[in-house]
Amino acid sequence: xxxxxxxxxxxxxxxxxxxxxxxxxxxxxxxxxxxxxxxxxxxxxxxxxxxxxxxxxxxxxxxxxxxxxxxxxxxxxxxxxxxxxxxxxxxxxxxxxxxxxxxxxxxxxxxxxxxxxxxxxxxxxxxxxxxxxxxxxxxxxxxxxxxxxxxxxxxxxxxxxxxxxxxxxxxxxxxxxxxxxxxxxxxxxxxxxxxxxxxxxxxxxxxxxxxxxxxxxxxxxxxxxxxxxxxxxxxxxxxxxxxxxxxxxxxxxxxxxxxxxxxxxxxxxxxxxxxxxxxxxxxxxxxxxxxxxxxxxxxxxxxxxxxxxxxxxxxxxxxxxxxxxxxxxxxxxxxxxxxxxxxxxxxxxxxxxxxxxxxxxxxxxxxxxxxxxxxxxxxxxxxxxxxxxxxxxxxxxxxxxxxxxxxxxxxxxxxxxxx
RNA sequence: CGGGGUGUAGUUCAUCGGUAGAACGUCCGGUUUGGGACCGGAAAGCAGGAGGUUCAAUUCCUCUCACCCCGACCA
Numbered sequence: 001x002x003x004x005x006x007x008x009x010x011x012x013x014x015x016x017x018x019x020x021x022x023x024x025x026x027x028x029x030x031x032x033x034x035x036x037x038x039x040x041x042x043x044x045x046x047x048x049x050x051x052x053x054x055x056x057x058x059x060x061x062x063x064x065x066x067x068x069x070x071x072x073x074x075x076x077x078x079x080x081x082x083x084x085x086x087x088x089x090x091x092x093x094x095x096x097x098x099x100x101x102x103x104x105x106x107x108x109x110x111x112x113x114x115x116x117x118x119x120x121x122x123x124x125x126x127x128x129x130x131x132x133x134x135x136x137x138x139x140x141x142x143x144x145x146x147x148x149x150x151x152x153x154x155x156x157x158x159x160x161x162x163x164x165x166x167x168x169x170x171x172x173x174x175x176x177x178x179x180x181x182x183x184x185x186x187x188x189x190x191x192x193x194x195x196x197x198x199x200x201x202x203x204x205x206x207x208x209x210x211x212x213x214x215x216x217x218x219x220x221x222x223x224x225x226x227x228x229x230x231x232x233x234x235x236x237x238x239x240x241x242x243x244x245x246x247x248x249x250x251x252x253x254x255x256x257x258x259x260x261x262x263x264x265x266x267x268x269x270x271x272x273x274x275x276x277x278x279x280x281x282x283x284x285x286x287x288x289x290x291x292x293x294x295x296x297x298x299x300x301x302x303x304x305x306x307x308x309x310x311x312x313x314x315x316x317x318x319x320x321x322x323x324x325x326x327x328x329x330x331x332x333x334x335x336x337x338x339x340x341x342x343x344x345x346x347x348x349x350x351x352x353x354x355x356x357x358x359x360x361x362x363x364x365x366x367x368x369x370x371x372x373x374x375x376x377x378x379x380x381x382x383x384x385x386x387x388x389x390x391x392x393x394x395x396x397x398x399x400x401x402x403x404x405x406x407x408x409x410x411x412x413x414x415x416x417x418x419x
Numbered sequence: 420c421g422g423g424g425u426g427u428a429g430u431u432c433a434u435c436g437g438u439a440g441a442a443c444g445u446c447c448g449g450u451u452u453g454g455g456a457c458c459g460g461a462a463a464g465c466a467g468g469a470g471g472u473u474c475a476a477u478u479c480c481u482c483u484c485a486c487c488c489c490g491a492c493c494a
Contacts, residue, residue, distance in 0.1 A: 012443060012455070013431050017487045037486065089494055108494080142420060142492060150493085198494090216493085253493095324453060360454035367454090378453070394453095 001317070002339075003352040003365075006030070007044055010365050020214055022296040023147025025308050029368045031295075031316075038144025038152035045369070046295070048316040050155060053291050054134050056186050056313060057157050060179040064172075066130045066159055071112045073136055077102030079111040083267050091139040105138035110260070110286065113160050114268035117282075124164050124274050127282065128172065132159035134291060146214060148296030149252055155292040161285045164272060166259075169283040173259060176287045180208055180255050183289065188298055188311025191254055194219050196230035198258050204233070208255035208289075212300045217253055220246035254294045260284040308370030309399050317350040319415055320371035322362050324378035326355045335377045338393070341408065347415055372398050373415050381405070 007030075014024035018034070026032045031046030042050055058068065077094065080086035086094075086104070093105035106112065113131060121127060137156045144152045159176065163169040177193070184191035191208035198205040207230060209219050218231040224244025231248075239246055262281060264270070270282040295314075302309045312318070319342060323335040335353070342349040350371060352362050359378075366374050376394040392405040395414065406414070 009444090011430070015430065016425080016432085019487065034486090085494075091493070139493080143488095143490090145487085322453095327452075356452085358452060358454080358456055360452095360456075362455090363453080364455045376453080380453075 001350050003350060004354055006350070008033075010368055018147070020146040020149065020300075021303060022149065022214075022299040025299050025303055025368070025370075026147060026296070029308060029370065032148065036152075038141055038150065038154075040148065040151065040153075040292075042292075045316040049295055049310070049314050050291055052314045052316075053187055053294055054155075054157070057134065057183055057289060057291065060183045060186075061130075061132050061157070061159060064130065064175045064179050066132045068133060069131055070133050070135055071106070071109050071116075073106050073138065075104040075106050075112060077104050079115065080104050083111060083264065085111070091141055093138045093140045107137055107139045108286075108288070109133070109135075109158055109160070110264050114264050114270055114284075117160075117162055118268050118270040121162065121270070121272060121282070124272055127272055128161060128163045128168060130159065130161045130172070132157060132287075146216070146296070148292050149214065149300070150216065151292065154290060157289040157291055159287040161287070162270070163283045163285075164274065164280065166283045169259060169285050173257065173285050176257055176285070177206065180257065180287075180289065184208060184210075184254065184294075187294060187314050188302065189254060189294060190301070192219070192221065192228045192251070194228040194230050194251075194253075195233060196256070197232050198261075205256055205258040207253045209251035209253055210297045210301060211249045211251045212297065213250055214300050215250040215252035217251050219249050219251045221249055222246055252293070252297050252300065253290075254297050255287075255289040257287040258285060260286055303370070306364070307368035310370045310372060312372045315370070315372050317348045317371045318373060319347055319349040320366045320369065320374045321349050321351040322359075322366055322374060322376045323351065323353055324359050324362070324376060324380075325382075326353065328379060331377065331379055331382050334382050338375075338377055338408070342412075345412055345416070347412070367398070370398055374398060375411060 010030050011028045014028050018024045018027050026046065027034065030043055031049065033041040033043055035041060061068070077086055080092070086092065089107060091107060095103045095105070097103045117129065121129065134155065134157045136153055138153055141150060141152050144150055161169060161172050163172065189210050191210050194207040194209045196205050196207045209217060209228065220229045220231060220234055222239035222242060222244045223246070225239060225242040227239055227241040229240070237246060238244065265281050265284060271279045272282055274280050298311065298314065299308050302311065321339055321342065325331045326335060339349060339351040352365070354362070374396045381392055381394050393408055393411050394403055394405055395411050396403045
């Protein structure tokens with residue numbers, strides 16, 4: 001991608017009202033655009049990041065035999081009335097259909113997936129089944145805030161598992177837990193597994209929390225055994241696993257896994273016929289992961305005063321090629337060649353090809369956008385190119401200070417190897 | 420949903436009763452080119468919306484909408 005064609009350009013200042021770090025940096029760097037409180041357009045580079053996170057999530061879900069589907073965002077309210085959540089969930093967006101029927105914008109999908117599975121699953125032979133989707137969710141938060149950390153419309157992965165027994169569900173639950181730990185590691189988030197209440201879903205659940213001052217949850221980390229507890233389930237000031245003392249932290253919840261209560265299966269009559277021909281109730285779990293929230297969380301924990309520092313797995317591009325002295329026809333053609341070489345090598349590259357823009361402005365944009373590798377081509381780095389021997393490029397990692405001068409081959413190796 | 424704050428050019432902000440100004444960005448011309456360069460010129464505004472007070476309202480008052488922050492909430 002050529003920077004001159006990229007939509008949109010970066011901003012020097014964050015709009016007023018953008019107070020949280022993730023919102024400021026993501027808006028300034030051109031990843032997101034706010035439409036209203038808690039609702040954002042994901043701009044081309046922002047969408048690329050979300051796509052990369054989603055792809056990692058897909059890979060890990062597929063590894064544990066998840067099957068991807070997409071359910072509607074628009075739900076008939078009847079299903080929500082059946083579970084009682086039409087009134088009990090206060091963040092529910094409600095609207096009217098053409099005939100006056102009540103409709104709901106889905107904040108979660110138990111009400112859709114239970115009837116769906118009930119329709120197709122009737123035998124123990126049909127179970128277990130693991131279904132997930134990556135989809136937009138709606139929650140009418142009384143106070144949306146902090147950029148992508150708390151939206152009214154947001155991107156989420158939700159997985160639902162259905163089993164012939166609680167034991168089977170519990171063993172799958174462990175697999176999901178491991179998949180989650182792999183996902184967060186891969187996208188560059190240190191997520192702590194946290195014991196929490198299950199709200200209307202279940203009695204207990206586990207959350208994946210990323211420690212950051214901007215987090216809105218309070219968690220307690222045991223200094224002795226490392227267990228982590230959400231404050232909502234903590235009755236005394238000692239670790240309930242080992243009795244050790246606890247350290248309080250602010251954290252943002254990026255994932256939450258629940259063994260589901262029986263009541264959903266009862267409401268939607270989700271039964272199966274077992275091997276002895278008897279009807280049994282299906283056991284289920286649900287597993288959420290906030291995709292857009294994870295993007296915000298990454299920025300919260302990985303930035304400096306100049307901008308974002310993307311982890312390699314989720315960065316919109318791998319290389320930010322900065323062309324300086326492009327007024328010089330020789331440098332200009334060398335830069336073009338270099339850009340094409342990266343493309344031929346399947347390296348995702350953003351090429352700052354702007355001619356009348358100062359070096360400082362280009363570096364500032366590169367730092368702001370936060371692509372992992374910055375490669376500079378200029379008069380200085382082109383000097384040796386007339387001799388075929390030693391054409392050196394300048395390469396710098398966004399996360400490091402050090403700059404190296406290396407041949408294209410070595411640059412390519414670095415860029416391709418890591419991550 | 421309680422408390423507080425803010426709505427003026429694309430963006431950030433000034434003006435605070437006499438009918439709108441800067442910076443950044445944008446466009447044109449020129450000089451520049453390794454950390455947000457410089458000089459000239461230009462375009463850009465129903466002052467969130469409705470009502471009221473006034474000879475006159477961006478400015479004062481009322482209502483409303485939106486956004487931000489603190490708290491409550493967060494299945």
